[in-house]
Amino acid sequence: xxxxxxxxxxxxxxxxxxxxxxxxxxxxxxxxxxxxxxxxxxxxxxxxxxxxxxxxxxxxxxxxxxxxxxxxxxxxxxxxxxxxxxxxxxxxxxxxxxxxxxxxxxxxxxxxxxxxxxxxxxxxxxxxxxxxxxxxxxxxxxxxxxxxxxxxxxxxxxxxxxxxxxxxxxxxxxxxxxxxxxxxxxxxxxxxxxxxxxxxxxxxxxxxxxxxxxxxxxxxxxxxxxxxxxxxxxxxxxxxxxxxxxxxxxxxxxxxxxxxxxxxxxxxxxxxxxxxxxxxxxxxxxxxxxxxxxxxxxxxxxxxxxxxxxxxxxxxxxxxxxxxxxxxxxxxxxxxxxxxxxxxxxxxxxxxxxxxx
Amino acid sequence: xxxxxxxxxxxxxxxxxxxxxxxxxxxxxxxxxxxxxxxxxxxxxxxxxxxxxxxxxxxxxxxxxxxxxxxxxxxxxxxxxxxxxxxxxxxxxxxxxxxxxxxxxxxxxxxxxxxxxxxxxxxxxxxxxxxxxxxxxxxxxxxxxxxxxxxxxxxxxxxxxxxxxxxxxxxxxxxxxxxxxxxxxxxxxxxxxxxxxxxxxxxxxxxxxxxxxxxxxxxxxxxxxxxxxxxxxxxxxxxx
Numbered sequence: 001x002x003x004x005x006x007x008x009x010x011x012x013x014x015x016x017x018x019x020x021x022x023x024x025x026x027x028x029x030x031x032x033x034x035x036x037x038x039x040x041x042x043x044x045x046x047x048x049x050x051x052x053x054x055x056x057x058x059x060x061x062x063x064x065x066x067x068x069x070x071x072x073x074x075x076x077x078x079x080x081x082x083x084x085x086x087x088x089x090x091x092x093x094x095x096x097x098x099x100x101x102x103x104x105x106x107x108x109x110x111x112x113x114x115x116x117x118x119x120x121x122x123x124x125x126x127x128x129x130x131x132x133x134x135x136x137x138x139x140x141x142x143x144x145x146x147x148x149x150x151x152x153x154x155x156x157x158x159x160x161x162x163x164x165x166x167x168x169x170x171x172x173x174x175x176x177x178x179x180x181x182x183x184x185x186x187x188x189x190x191x192x193x194x195x196x197x198x199x200x201x202x203x204x205x206x207x208x209x210x211x212x213x214x215x216x217x218x219x220x221x222x223x224x225x226x227x228x229x230x231x232x233x234x235x236x237x238x239x240x241x242x243x244x245x246x247x248x249x250x251x252x253x254x255x256x257x258x259x260x261x262x263x264x265x266x267x268x269x270x271x272x273x274x275x276x277x278x279x280x281x282x283x284x285x286x287x288x289x290x291x292x293x294x295x296x297x298x299x300x301x302x303x304x305x306x307x308x309x310x311x312x313x314x315x316x317x318x319x320x321x322x323x324x325x326x327x328x329x330x331x332x333x334x335x336x337x338x339x340x341x342x343x344x345x346x347x348x349x350x351x352x353x354x355x356x357x
Numbered sequence: 358x359x360x361x362x363x364x365x366x367x368x369x370x371x372x373x374x375x376x377x378x379x380x381x382x383x384x385x386x387x388x389x390x391x392x393x394x395x396x397x398x399x400x401x402x403x404x405x406x407x408x409x410x411x412x413x414x415x416x417x418x419x420x421x422x423x424x425x426x427x428x429x430x431x432x433x434x435x436x437x438x439x440x441x442x443x444x445x446x447x448x449x450x451x452x453x454x455x456x457x458x459x460x461x462x463x464x465x466x467x468x469x470x471x472x473x474x475x476x477x478x479x480x481x482x483x484x485x486x487x488x489x490x491x492x493x494x495x496x497x498x499x500x501x502x503x504x505x506x507x508x509x510x511x512x513x514x515x516x517x518x519x520x521x522x523x524x525x526x527x528x529x530x531x532x533x534x535x536x537x538x539x540x541x542x543x544x545x546x547x548x549x550x551x552x553x554x555x556x557x558x559x560x561x562x563x564x565x566x567x568x569x570x571x572x573x574x575x576x577x578x579x580x581x582x583x584x585x586x587x588x589x590x591x592x593x594x595x596x597x
Contacts, residue, residue, distance in 0.1 A: 174412075177436035178366070181455035185372030236366050274412070277365075277391040 022067070030060035033128070050103045058099040059125065062092035063132050077144060078137055085133045093125030160324065171208050172266060175233070182236050197235055204228040211258035215325070219286060219293065220252040226265050226284060233269050240279025241269065251286040254293035256348045257325060263318055264297040264344045272301025272342060291350050292329075298343040303336040315344070322348070358466075358473060359386045361404035363395045363421070364434065365413050369455065373408055373434070376462055383466065392421045404429055405473045411435040411452075419501060422494035426540070428503055429491075430472045432465050476505065490540040495521060497528030507545075510559035510575045512537065514552040522579065547591060549573065550584040563595065 034056035041048045066088045075081050097118060105113070179201060186194040207225040211217070223245070230243050265282065273280045280300025287294055315334060322330040329349045337343040360383050364370045370388050377383050386402040389395035392413060399407070407429050411418040422428055433452035451465050476491040495502045504523055511522040514534035520527050530537075538546070538554060549555050555573055562574040571583040571591055583591055 174437040177455050178369075181372060181436065181457065182366060182368040184456045185368045185375065188375060189368075189371065236368065238367060240365075274365075277393070 026060060026064060029132075030056045030063075033059075044108070047104060047108045050107055051100050054099040054103040055096050055121075055125075058096045059092060059128065059132075062088070062095055063129065063136075066092070067136070076140070078141060081137060081140070085137065089126055089129045089133055092129045093122050096125040096129075097122045171204070172270070174270075175229075175266065178236055179232055186235070193235070197232065200228045200232050204232065208259065214258060216255040217258045218252065219247075219254050219256060219295070222256060222258060222261050223247065223252075223284070223286075225259075226261050229262055229265060230269075230282065237269075237273065237279060240276070241273055242279070242281040244281060244283040246283065246285040248287040251288045251293055251295075254288060254348070254350050256293060256295075256346070257321055260318055260321070260346060261295060261297060263314060264346070267314055267344065268297055268299030268301070268342070272299035276300060288350060293346075293348045293350055295346045296343055297346075298337055298341055300340055301342045302340070303334070303342050322346075358382060358406055358470060359384050359402065359404045360406040360408060361385075361387050361389065361395075361398055361402060361429075362408045363389045363398075363413070363418070364408070364410040365390050366410075369410065369434070373457060376457060376459055379459070380463070380466055382470075392424075395421055396424060399425065399429075406469050407431045408453075409433055419494075419496060422503070423496060425494065427490045427492070428494045430469050430476065431503060432469060493530065495528045495530050497526075500526075500528070502526070502528065506541065507556070507558065510556045510577060511579055511581065512546075512554040547587070547594070549581045549587060553581055555581050557594075563591075 034052045037052040037055060038048050041052065066084070070076075070081060070084065073084075075084065100121065101113065101118065179197070183194060183197050183201075186197060204225060207221075207228070227245070230241070234241050234243065261284070265284070268282050273282060281298075282300075283296075283298045285296045285298070315332065319332045322332055326349055331345075331347045333345050335343050335345070360377065362370050362373050362385060364373070367390070370390075374385055374388070377385060383406075386404050387398040389398045395409075398404075409418045409421070409431055411433050412435065413421070418433060422431065431451075434455060434457065435452060436455045451468055453461060453465055490506060492503055492505045495504055502523075504521065509521050509523045512534060513520040513522065515529065517531065517533055518529045519532055519534045519537055520529050534552070534554060538548065541554070545557055546554050547557050555575060559575045559577070560573055561576045564572045564574065566572055566582070568585075569588065570585055571588040573581045573583060573591075575581065
């Protein structure tokens with residue numbers, strides 16, 4: 001996951017028609033049109049050049065001013081632009097016609113002004129400017145939609161990332177402080193054991209810190225952490241906690257989100273074994289089945305107790321995390337194996353490293 | 358002071374025992390690892406102080422207190438304080454967070470010593486067999502109290518339950534008024550009528566009703582009508 005998702009450069013987002021590209025297209029289009037105008041006209045050469053330049057130059061300046069005006073007034077999108085563009089489609093052609101007329105009469109003393117010719121020119125100019133407006137609006141609309149889509153995607157990604165962070169499970173402070181309390185006594189009672197506990201606790205803490213930075217870990221690494229965790233709980237619970245691992249060697253390199261099994265083991269201890277005066281057994285079984293890693297964490301206890309209170313929330317978080325990473329191909333279920341055993345089953349696809357990596 | 362340590366972790370118990378060694382006026386009369394052991398130990402040893410782990414197998418520390426008739430001075434121990442802090446908003450009750458530090462333990466013991474002394478001065482209770490009734494644990498929904506009987510001005514019967522009025526709260530306890538009355542000192546607690554018992558130490562004024570019955574005004578503003586028969590007894594008691 002990226003650390004931050006930056007907003008697109010906002011300075012251009014509100015403007016219509018890109019900067020340099022707009023000038024190039026504007027020049028090319030009006031230039032081409034001017035050349036065509038020149039080629040298709042008749043009469044003295046200088047008059048043809050002059051009128052074509054006046055005609056197309058005014059059109060280019062007019063539409064350029066139109067764009068500048070729309071940007072300045074921060075007009076964007078068809079509903080806001082339609083009125084100024086409609087007005088422009090009538091005014092700019094008038095300016096074009098006027099400029100042409102002025103050039104031909106003033107510079108070349110072409111004093112015969114035929115009304116229906118001027119009107120025909122004006123109508124042609126209206127068509128040209130209308131086409132310009134249509135092209136501009138279409139391009140603008142496409143651009144706007146693209147920006148909106150990018151923004152929506154960015155917001156969705158931000159939401160997902162923050163949700164994902166919130167879903168990461170951390171070491172339960174309860175466990176941590178109980179551990180330290182036990183350690184305090186062990187230092188007097190059994191120094192070697194105390195040193196062992198410090199080592200285990202350091203390893204586990206290091207693992208949880210790393211879990212914050214990586215998407216997935218191998219089952220081998222996760223199981224090492226689960227083992228560290230359970231060994232620490234064993235220091236607290238002593239004979240009340242019995243641990244059993246049954247691991248398929250083929251499953252050890254399969255990937256899964258970090259802290260997932262640790263959370264399940266912690267749930268099993270907290271809601272199962274810790275509540276039983278005589279304690280119980282916690283069993284971790286892993287295997288690879290039909291391209292999926294399947295891990296079962298089974299503990300002595302009652303399902304009704306396990307699904308009450310905060311345990312349900314912890315599982316919901318873990319489920320949501322799996323859904324975000326693997327979609328529908330991963331699952332996490334909590335079932336009663338028999339009357340006195342609760343089993344949490346995780347299924348994660350083997351090949352996928354998750355959507356996010 | 359006689360203390361009982363209740364915690365399901367052996368290391369936690371021996372750690373606390375070690376910490377208490379440096380306090381010479383504390384005698385540890387026992388340890389318990391679960392609520393059942395704790396109940397037996399409490400009945401057998403009648404401790405002055407309980408060191409009680411909030412989180413326990415079988416039932417929580419609170420449930421254990423609910424099962425006790427008379428509640429000693431309690432110092433809760435907890436690894437993470439949200440539980441204790443949330444539950445006890447009203448009663449002045451102490452708790453230690455784990456790992457327990459010697460300094461904080463010394464402070465708690467000082468408070469506990471005062472509380473035990475105050476309880477033994479209470480004339481509110483009478484001794485039945487070995488145990489006296491000094492304070493009771495009350496839970497009403499999310500809120501908990503350990504309340505001294507001397508601090509309760511008025512108790513009211515509600516079927517099998519009794520409503521205790523104290524300090525602006527009125528929680529219900531699942532004990533009949535008669536059951537509670539049998540453990541009360543009749544010099545302090547007076548049966549006003551069929552459904553109410555008043556604490557005479559809280560009486561502010563006594564007034565005569567028109568038909569010869571008494572009305573008792575309690576500090577804090579509550580008024581209680583005394584039945585005709587009990588009015589006569591109260592007059593004798595107060596030699597009015």
